[in-house]
Every structure is written in structure tokens, then in C-alpha cells.
Amino acid sequence: xxxxxxATPAPAPWCQRIASPIARNAIWKAAWILDHPDAVAGxxxxxxxLHVLARVYTAEAVNEIALLAAECFGxxxxxxxxxxxxxxxxxMVFVHSEETDGAAKLAVAEAVAGxxxxxxxxx
Amino acid sequence: xxxxxxxxxxxxxxEARKFSEEELRPRSLEHDQIEGGxxxxxxxxxxxxxxxGFRTLAVPKEWGGPGVDFVSQALVMAELxxxxxxxxxxxxxxxxxxxxxxxxxxxxxxERFLKPFLADHRYVMGRGITEPNxxxxxxxxxxxxxxxxxxxxxxxxGNDWILNGEKCFIANGSVGSLFFVDARTNPDVNIRSxxxxxxxxxxxxxxxxxxxxxxxxxxxxxxxxxIFENARVPHANVVGxxxxxxxxAGKGDTTGGDIFGDLELAANALGVCDDAxxxxxxxxxxxxxxxxxLMEHQLVQLRINEMxxxxxxxxxxxxxxxxxxxxxxxxxxxxxxMNWSTDVIQRVTRLNMEIHGAEGCMMNARVDKLVRxxxxxxxxxxxxxxxxxxxxxxxxxxxxxxxxxxx
Numbered sequence: 001x002x003x004x005x006x007a008t009p010a011p012a013p014w015c016q017r018i019a020s021p022i023a024r025n026a027i028w029k030a031a032w033i034l035d036h037p038d039a040v041a042g043x044x045x046x047x048x049x050l051h052v053l054a055r056v057y058t059a060e061a062v063n064e065i066a067l068l069a070a071e072c073f074g075x076x077x078x079x080x081x082x083x084x085x086x087x088x089x090x091x092m093v094f095v096h097s098e099e100t101d102g103a104a105k106l107a108v109a110e111a112v113a114g115x116x117x118x119x120x121x122x123x
Numbered sequence: 124x125x126x127x128x129x130x131x132x133x134x135x136x137x138e139a140r141k142f143s144e145e146e147l148r149p150r151s152l153e154h155d156q157i158e159g160g161x162x163x164x165x166x167x168x169x170x171x172x173x174x175x176g177f178r179t180l181a182v183p184k185e186w187g188g189p190g191v192d193f194v195s196q197a198l199v200m201a202e203l204x205x206x207x208x209x210x211x212x213x214x215x216x217x218x219x220x221x222x223x224x225x226x227x228x229x230x231x232x233x234e235r236f237l238k239p240f241l242a243d244h245r246y247v248m249g250r251g252i253t254e255p256n257x258x259x260x261x262x263x264x265x266x267x268x269x270x271x272x273x274x275x276x277x278x279x280x281g282n283d284w285i286l287n288g289e290k291c292f293i294a295n296g297s298v299g300s301l302f303f304v305d306a307r308t309n310p311d312v313n314i315r316s317x318x319x320x321x322x323x324x325x326x327x328x329x330x331x332x333x334x335x336x337x338x339x340x341x342x343x344x345x346x347x348x349x350i351f352e353n354a355r356v357p358h359a360n361v362v363g364x365x366x367x368x369x370x371x372a373g374k375g376d377t378t379g380g381d382i383f384g385d386l387e388l389a390a391n392a393l394g395v396c397d398d399a400x401x402x403x404x405x406x407x408x409x410x411x412x413x414x415x416x417l418m419e420h421q422l423v424q425l426r427i428n429e430m431x432x433x434x435x436x437x438x439x440x441x442x443x444x445x446x447x448x449x450x451x452x453x454x455x456x457x458x459x460x461m462n463w464s465t466d467v468i469q470r471v472t473r474l475n476m477e478i479h480g481a482e483g484c485m486m487n488a489r490v491d492k493l494v495r496x497x498x499x500x501x502x503x504x505x506x507x508x509x510x511x512x513x514x515x516x517x518x519x520x521x522x523x524x525x526x527x528x529x530x
Contacts, residue, residue, distance in 0.1 A: 067469075067501060074258050074502045075292040075346075078339045085339035088498060092476065100477050102422045 019061040026054040049111050056104045059094035066091040126442070128194070135180075135195040139202035142175055147206030154207075155342045155492050160335035161297050163209075163342045166245055172214055173244035177203065181218035181383075183225050186233065187241050193383075193448035197390040197441055204394025208496045209343035211394060213247070215387050216294050220248040220303060222383060227362055228322075236301055236322060243300070250303040251275075251290035251323075251349050258292075259508045261305075263515075264314045272314035275351060277306035277321065282358050284308075284321065286351040289333070296347025297335045300325050304349070308365055315368035322360040329354035340495035385461035386448065388504040389441045392464035392497075396434040399475040399493050403427055406479055417478065426474045433467045458513035465505025468497040 030051040033039060040047050070077030070084040077084045095101050110117060128136065146168065157163045172178060180196060182188020191199075196218060203211035217240075224237050240246045252261050257273045264271040275288030286306055293302070302323045309317035323330055333348030407417040407427060417423045440460045447454060472493040479490045503509075 067498075070498070071501050071506050074506070075253070075336075077502055078341075078498055080337040080339060085498065089339065089495065092473070092494065095473075095477065096480060100480055102426065102477060106422060 019065055023054075023058040023061040026050070026057050030054040049108060052104050052108055055094075056101050056108070059091075059097075059101060062091045062094055063088075128198070131191065132195045132198060135189075135191055136198040136202060138175060139177070139199040140205075142172060142177065143202050143206030146171055147203060147210050151207035151210070152488055152492065155209075156488065157342070160337035160347075161345065164298060164345055165343070166298075168210060169213065169247065170244040172203075172210075177214045178217050178244065178247070179221065179241055180214075182221045182237065182241060186225060186237055188221065193386065193445040194442065196383075197386060197393075197445035200387060200390035201394040201397065201438075201441070204391040205398045206394075207343060208391055208395050208493075209341040211391050212341065212344050212387075213295070215391070217248050219383050219387070220250060220301075223303065223362070231359065232322065232362075236324075240301070246300045247295045247298055248301045248303070249293050249295035249299040250305075251293045251296075252305050253292050254289060255291050259506075261314070262508050263512045267313050269310060269312055269314075269317065273305050273307060273318070274310075275304070275306045276310065277308050277319060277356075279308075279358075280355075284356045284358060284361075286321070286323070286329070286354040286356055288351050290349040290351075291333075292336060292346045293349050295345055296349060297332055297345045302349060303362065304351075316366055318368045319365045320362040321356050322362060323349075323354065323356055327354050327356060338499070340492075340497065340499045383448075385457040385504075386441070386444050388500065389437070389444070389460040389464035392468040392500060392504075393434070393437050393441050395468055395493055395496060396430070396437060396471045399471050400427075400430050400434050402490065402493075403430055403475045403478045412480075423478055426478055430471050430474050433471055437464060437467045455513055455516035458509070458516055461504045462510050462513060463505075465500040468500055469494075472497045 029045075030053070033045055033050055039045050066084070066087040070088050073082065073084050076082045077088075079085065099107075109115075150165070150168065154163045154165060169178065176189045177199065179188045180191055180199060182190060184190035196215070200211055200215050203214060221237070221240065224233060224240075228236070240248065252273060254261075254273050254275060257271075260271045261273055273288075273290075275286060275290065277284045277286050279285075284306075286304070288306070290296075290304065293299075296302075302325070304321045304323045305318055306321055307314075307317055308319040311317065325332075329352050331350050331352075333350045335348075336346040338344075338346065404418075404427065407423050410417050412420065418427075437460075440456070440463065444456050444460050447456060472490075476490050476494055479487050
């Protein structure tokens with residue numbers, strides 16, 4: 001265990017502990033709903049694209065958690081002989097996979113508003 | 124308020140922009156992608172920049188340097204960083220210690236170290252504070268605990284000091300000719316009264332370079348271990364007095380060293396943000412998605428708006444702090460702008476990556492490089508210790524004197 005006499009750098013681990021279970025819960029719920037379409041029809045759960053919400057939230061949470069974890073390692077967080085810099089770098093792929101986070105949020109907003117995009121714009 | 128630049132400031136800005144566009148930017152990616160810790164370094168770039176005055180920019184005119192003001196220094200750092208952030212830092216790292224030599228060293232020390240620094244285009248400097256078990260503890264040590272802070276030991280032996288221990292992540296470590304090294308001359312008291320600052324040339328017997336670190340970002344910039352095994356340093360190389368701690372050793376050096384370091388990181392971030400904005404605009408104007416140029420999509424417009432707003436706000440803050448330094452007004456703004464530059468550079472470079480889409484992290488190496496360079500700010504300028512430390516300055520107001528900065 002690395003020790004620092006300085007007691008201040010505490011917030012990072014707490015943020016990680018909060019974001020991580022929320023992301024996990026979002027993924028489980030989205031997966032469960034895909035397995036149980038009747039729950040949507042019966043209005044037990046929302047009919048929003050929760051799998052998109054789960055992907056966007058998880059991508060952002062992974063980014064934040066990786067960067068905060070790297071901060072805990074100080075300078076070793078950016079050294080190539082430690083894995084933290086790779087986690088930060090790899091986590092960015094999730095923000096751009098399938099569609100960018102911004103485009104995914106727009107799709108969720110359109111679902112909330114009941115907006116149907118013209119076919120020519122949907123690409 | 125008057126935001127105009129004087130003739131000298133415009134001159135240095137134009138010189139830096141030209142050097143950055145012609146010499147740094149064309150070689151930036153090539154050096155970034157060279158594998159290894161030391162290998163991305165290139166002396167030719169340093170020599171060319173040195174001949175234009177960028178290595179010795181902060182040496183006072185009375186000692187034969189350009190002696191430019193802080194506004195000019197900020198302008199030059201941002202322009203060089205627009206070409207390559209790590210190369211900009213390799214030059215500006217020397218300005219801190221030329222400030223320190225000029226303000227805190229004796230005439231004998233200036234003759235021995237400042238003159239060779241001015242004469243040799245390959246003479247670069249660094250400072251050794253961080254150790255394997257003391258990084259944050261050096262930046263904001265518990266007030267009275269003798270166990271806090273650096274442990275490198277210095278013991279007096281006649282007219283010499285014998286140094287034993289290790290420093291790590293030291294800037295310009297593998298290429299430096301002179302290092303300012305913080306050592307413990309009394310391990311039984313706190314770091315402020317038990318620490319002494321030494322000047323250690325690379326030729327010192329018992330001193331050697333250890334591992335050169337291989338980083339994800341700032342690949343051109345050198346960080347290395349310094350190893351002291353009965354290294355013999357003459358008493359004449361002590362900066363200030365023995366047992367005054369590294370800050371007081373500077374004898375009022377609040378214009379260089381630590382506070383300059385705050386401005387340095389923020390000005391460097393500004394150059395990276397300028398580069399990211401330029402890249403995003405170019406990409407959005409040339410590439411289409413769903414039959415329209417990216418620039419025509421509101422989602423992209425909002426991101427470009429945010430990038431420019433943050434960059435211009437950072438520019439205003441950086442120039443204000445530089446202007447305050449020139450007026451000898453040292454406030455908490457220097458620390459705050461450094462902290463905030465971390466948030467800005469990381470947000471702006473990521474937005475640039477988002478505008479480039481999947482290409483940003485898979486195909487466009489420069490978009491990826493800017494994000495990797497921005498990662499370095501996390502532990503250097505925007506970590507929790509650096510943010511909490513600024514509160515001390517806020518609490519003390521104009522009387523605040525910065526603590527040691529371990530970069």
C-alpha cells in the first residue's frame with residue numbers, strides 16, 4: 001500500500017464508488033427489459049430506449065472513473081509501464097462507439113419528445 | 124482595461140508562431156510516435172529554438188538574456204504549445220530556474236551556472252523535488268510532521284555535502300546539465316526548517332541518471348530518476364541558507380519558481396486548446412454526415428461553441444495572470460487558472476475528439492495526441508492537492524507565498 005501523510009486527496013474514490021454501481025444497475029435493467037418486452041407493454045417500466053441511456057451513462061462513467069483512478073496514482077497514472085493510462089485511453093473508445101455520446105443523447109431526447117426523424121436525416 | 128500588446132510582446136509572439144509552425148508542428152507527430160522514454164527527444168529542435176532565444180527567454184537583460192515580461196512569456200508558451208505542447212514545456216522548463224538563479228543565487232553562483240547556461244544551446248535545467256514516496260507530501264506537507272516530504276539526505280562533510288537518495292519523474296532529468304535538488308539536512312524537524320536547496324551539475328561525482336520514464340502524453344518531454352550515491356556537492360552550491368526549506372531559499376522568488384509554474388501550465392494548455400479548436404473547425408467544414416457538412420449540424424455547432432468559449436475564457440484568464448505578475452501582484456489567480464486549465468484542456472480536447480467521431484480515436488493521430496497530452500495536467504495542475512493548496516492563497520490574500528511545486 002502506498003501511503004501519503006497528506007489526508008486531502010479523498011474525493012476520487014468516493015465518486016468512483018457512486019458512479020460504478022449506478023452504471024451497473026442501468027445495464028442490468030436495460031438487459032432485463034430487453035428480455036421482458038411485456039413489462040414495457042404493461043407499463044411496469046419506461047418505454048424509453050434504456051439500452052441507449054445505459055450505454056451513454058456507462059461510457060461517461062467509465063471515462064470519469066478511469067481518469068479519477070489515474071489521478072490517485074499521481075505521475076504513475078500516465079506512465080506506460082502502469083495500466084492506468086491504458087484504461088483512460090481505452091475508455092474513450094466507448095464514447096465514440098456505435099454513435100457519439102451527443103448523437104445518442106439526441107436520440108433519447110427525440111424518443112422523450114416522440115419525434116420521428118425524417119428518413120434522409122437518420123443516417 | 125487595455126488588452127493591446129506592445130511592440131516587444133508582438134515581436135516575441137510572431138517569432139514563436141513562426142518557429143512553432145515551421146519547426147515544431149511538422150515534427151510533432153513524428154516525435155510523439157517514437158517508442159521509448161528518451162528516444163522522442165531531439166537536440167536539434169532545442170538548439171534551433173535556443174538560437175532564437177526560446178531557451179533563455181527569462182534570463183534578465185543585465186545577465187545577457189532576453190529578459191522578457193510575463194505577458195510575452197505566456198504568449199510564447201501558448202504559441203509553441205500550439206505546435207507541440209511537450210516541446211513548448213521543454214523550453215519553458217528552463218525559464219523557472221533562470222528566474223531562480225537570477226533572483227536567489229550569489230554572484231559567484233551566477234558566474235558558474237548562469238553564464239554557461241547562456242552560452243551552451245544544449246544546457247537545460249530541472250528541479251528535483253518528487254521522490255518515489257513523496258510527491259503530494261512535498262506540495263502540501265503536514266505543517267509539523269518531520270516524516271512528511273522528501274527524504275533525500277544531505278550530510279555536511281567539511282566544505283562539501285554528501286547526498287544520498289533518489290528523485291523521480293524529474294523534468295529534463297535525462298538531458299539536464301544542472302538540477303536544483305531539495306535535500307533533507309535535518310530529518311528531525313519539519314520539511315520547512317529541515318530542507319535545503321542544492322545546485323547539482325550533472326558531472327557531480329556520485330550522481331547519475333536512472334530510469335527514463337515512458338509516458339502516454341508529452342512524449343517529447345523528458346522525465347527521469349536522479350540517483351545520488353554519496354554524491355559530493357560543494358557548500359558553495361547551496362541556494363540561500365541551510366535549513367530554510369526550498370521556498371525560502373529563493374529569497375522572495377515569487378516571480379519565478381512556483382507561481383511561474385502555475386502560469387506556465389495554463390499558458391501551455393491554451394496553446395493546445397487553440398490547436399484543438401482549429402482542428403475541429405477544419406474537420407467540421409470539410410466532412411459531411413447525413414448529407415450535410417458537420418458544421419451544419421446543431422449538435423456539432425454546440426460543441427464548437429463550447430470549445431471556443433472555454434478557450435477564449437482561458438486566454439483571458441492566462442493573460443490577466445501574466446499581466447498581474449508583471450505588476451508584481453501575486454494573487455490566488457495563478458493557482459486557480461492552473462487548476463482550471465486542467466478542466467478546460469481536457470474538455471476541449473475531448474470535444475475535438477467527439478467532433479472527429481470514431482476517426483478521432485482510431486485514425487487521426489493528432490486528435491489522439493492532444494487528448495493524451497491533456498492527461499498530464501491531471502496530476503500536475505488539477506489534482507486535489509493542487510486545488511486545495513490554492514485555498515491557502517485565497518485565505519492569505521495578497522500576502523500569500525506559494526509552496527513548493529513538484530513538476
